Amino acid sequence: MxxxxxxxxxxxxxxxxxxxxxxxxxxxxRCSACTADLDGLARVRDWIRGLPIEEPPVPLVPxxxxxxxWAWAAASAAAAALAVGLVVSPAQPQEVDLxxxxxxxxxxxxxxxxLSMARGPVGGP
Amino acid sequence: MTRRLVLLxxxxxxxxxxxxxxxxxxxxxxxxxxxxxxxGSGVVMCTWGPDSAAATYEVTRSHGMSMVSGPNGDFILxxxxxxxxxxxxxxxxxxxxxxxxxxxxxxxxGDRTATVRLGRPATEMIVMEGDRARxxxxxxxxSTVPLLTEVFDGDGRVFRSAAMVDFAATPGxxxxxPEEFMxxxxxxxxxxxSRLPDSVFGYLRKDTYAMAGDGTxxxxxxxxxxxxxxxxxxxxxxAEFGSATRFEVEGVLYGRIVTASNVWVHWRAPERSxxxxxxxxxxxxxxxxGELPRPGVRGVIMRLLARLFG
Numbered sequence: 001m002x003x004x005x006x007x008x009x010x011x012x013x014x015x016x017x018x019x020x021x022x023x024x025x026x027x028x029x030r031c032s033a034c035t036a037d038l039d040g041l042a043r044v045r046d047w048i049r050g051l052p053i054e055e056p057p058v059p060l061v062p063x064x065x066x067x068x069x070w071a072w073a074a075a076s077a078a079a080a081a082l083a084v085g086l087v088v089s090p091a092q093p094q095e096v097d098l099x100x101x102x103x104x105x106x107x108x109x110x111x112x113x114x115l116s117m118a119r120g121p122v123g124g125p
Numbered sequence: 126m127t128r129r130l131v132l133l134x135x136x137x138x139x140x141x142x143x144x145x146x147x148x149x150x151x152x153x154x155x156x157x158x159x160x161x162x163x164x165g166s167g168v169v170m171c172t173w174g175p176d177s178a179a180a181t182y183e184v185t186r187s188h189g190m191s192m193v194s195g196p197n198g199d200f201i202l203x204x205x206x207x208x209x210x211x212x213x214x215x216x217x218x219x220x221x222x223x224x225x226x227x228x229x230x231x232x233x234x235g236d237r238t239a240t241v242r243l244g245r246p247a248t249e250m251i252v253m254e255g256d257r258a259r260x261x262x263x264x265x266x267x268s269t270v271p272l273l274t275e276v277f278d279g280d281g282r283v284f285r286s287a288a289m290v291d292f293a294a295t296p297g298x299x300x301x302x303p304e305e306f307m308x309x310x311x312x313x314x315x316x317x318x319s320r321l322p323d324s325v326f327g328y329l330r331k332d333t334y335a336m337a338g339d340g341t342x343x344x345x346x347x348x349x350x351x352x353x354x355x356x357x358x359x360x361x362x363x364a365e366f367g368s369a370t371r372f373e374v375e376g377v378l379y380g381r382i383v384t385a386s387n388v389w390v391h392w393r394a395p396e397r398s399x400x401x402x403x404x405x406x407x408x409x410x411x412x413x414x415g416e417l418p419r420p421g422v423r424g425v426i427m428r429l430l431a432r433l434f435g
Contacts, residue, residue: 033291036243040290044168044179096355096400098363098389100337102197103209105353105387105402107218107312108332108344110191110202112226115260115349116404118158119271119287120184121202122169122195122386 003031008038151252152228152348154262154269161268162187165292169385171285173278173407176370180385187298196385201302208303215303220312224331228348231255231327242272243292252349257281259406260349268294279408285386315341318356320397326412328352328405345403345413352403354417361398366391374414377421394418 004024010016011024028035106123109116116122166183180196190203201208205220235251235258242263252260258281263273272292278284315335317323321343323330328345336342340357369380369391382389388410390401399418401410 032244036290040168040288043288044170096340096357096361096363096398098365098400099197101342101353101355101363101400101402102387103207103218104312104334104336104342104355105344106200106202107205107207107220108223108334108342108353109351110207111205111220111223112346113155113159113348114226114346114351114404115155115274115276116351116386118155119274119289120165120167120182120186120191121193122180122182122287123193123197123200 003027003034005034005037008034008041012038012041151232151234154234154250154264155228155349157269158264158271160189161270162294162296162298163265163268163270163292164295164298165270165272165289167287167289167291169285169287171383171385171388172282173284173381173383173388174370174372176381176383178383178385185295185298185300187295187300190300190302192300201300203302208306210303214307215305217306217309218312219309220334222314222332226346226348229327231347232259232349243289245272245292247272265292265294270294276404276406278406284406285404312342317341318343318397320394320418321354321356322416325416326409328409328413350403350405350409352401352405352413355400355402357398357400359395359397360393362391362393363389363400365389374411377419379414379420390414392420395421 004027007024164185168181170179183194185192192201199210206217208215208217231254233253235253238249240247240249246266247263248266249263251258258277261275262271265272272289274287275283276285312334315333317333318341328347330343330345332344334342343354345352366380369382371378372381379390379392387402387404392399
């Protein structure tokens with residue numbers, strides 16, 4: 001049997017038919033590389049299962065807030081000021097490309113030692 | 126009396142090298158690991174409150190050149206040059222100038238313990254920050270490369286874990302650089318922004334670079350962790366932060382995105398907008414943010430509109 005990498009996840013979850021399960025188990029008994037892969041998969045699975053299930057801290061749909069009554073008067077004044085050109089509207093927000101920032105940061109990190117470089121950088125946004 | 130003073134002085138002289146050596150050891154570990162040749166694949170996981178992320182990655186390093194396959198594609202690091210692959214094409218970004226690396230004296234190495242990891246002789250060591258454990262490293266004895274790194278937050282919980290699941294020391298492996306690049310850009314030095322301090326929370330601003338368009342990148346490091354602060358035009362920002370987790374530092378709100386290897390923070394100050402990205406732990410991030418320009422909007426009318434409409 002060649003390295004059954006694609007079967008390890010199913011093996012771990014007990015989803016293989018008995019014949020495949022037995023074949024993978026036999027292979028694991030003599031292949032340290034696949035055993036290490038299985039160990040890694042098991043730890044990732046345990047880690048993911050151990051994550052807390054929590055409600056999002058911020059509502060996905062923002063709640064509507066009723067502004068205080070005085071605010072309507074202020075808003076009217078602001079709107080009037082806009083109408084007569086007293087206020088210049090802010091520049092249209094521009095997007096910043098996260099990939100570009102990740103590239104610039106990773107390039108600089110890669111020049112010198114540090115914890116990320118010691119273990120091998122992962123990179124990407 | 127004089128003899129006692131001489132004795133105390135001698136004891137003091139003997140104690141100083143012992144303290145200094147711990148820092149030197151950590152610096153040597155990091156330098157040695159960065160130079161080692163190896164091939165490995167691993168899993169990086171990061172958890173900050175309700176946010177968590179995990180990614181697998183593969184690294185081959187030889188003669189100072191690293192080939193990395195990560196969650197966002199392949200890239201190569203060789204000295205000051207980083208090459209990224211998009212589709213079939215390679216793009217190069219080269220750092221024109223940089224300051225020398227140094228390790229903050231707030232870190233030292235704790236006890237070492239012999240162990241075995243991935244079937245290889247290894248050494249476990251604790252990186253101390255003052256009297257608190259900041260990281261746990263398990264280093265491969267042959268190559269000194271970390272087979273496991275765990276970074277702890279301010280409460281001693283694991284914030285980031287990077288574990289090799291497959292590793293081989295491979296001295297002398299030949300790696301190839303792409304023959305041509307679709308583009309080759311330089312990361313050029315720029316005048317530091319007057320709004321960003323020279324040092325924040327023990328991190329030194331080592332270099333400042335120009336960004337494409339209007340903006341600068343300030344690179345800070347303490348030798349163990351590092352981060353960049355991108356200062357861009359007022360009101361700008363990455364679109365990804367629309368649904369980012371909000372968190373509070375000293376009474377003001379920031380948006381954060383946690384990825385496996387980095388944390389991203391975005392906020393808008395009255396004059397400029399900022400994005401911070403780095404591998405530093407949460408308590409350091411909060412300390413750093415407290416010393417950088419604070420979120421807010423400019424002018425009475427803008428503050429009023431922000432209060433009305435958020």
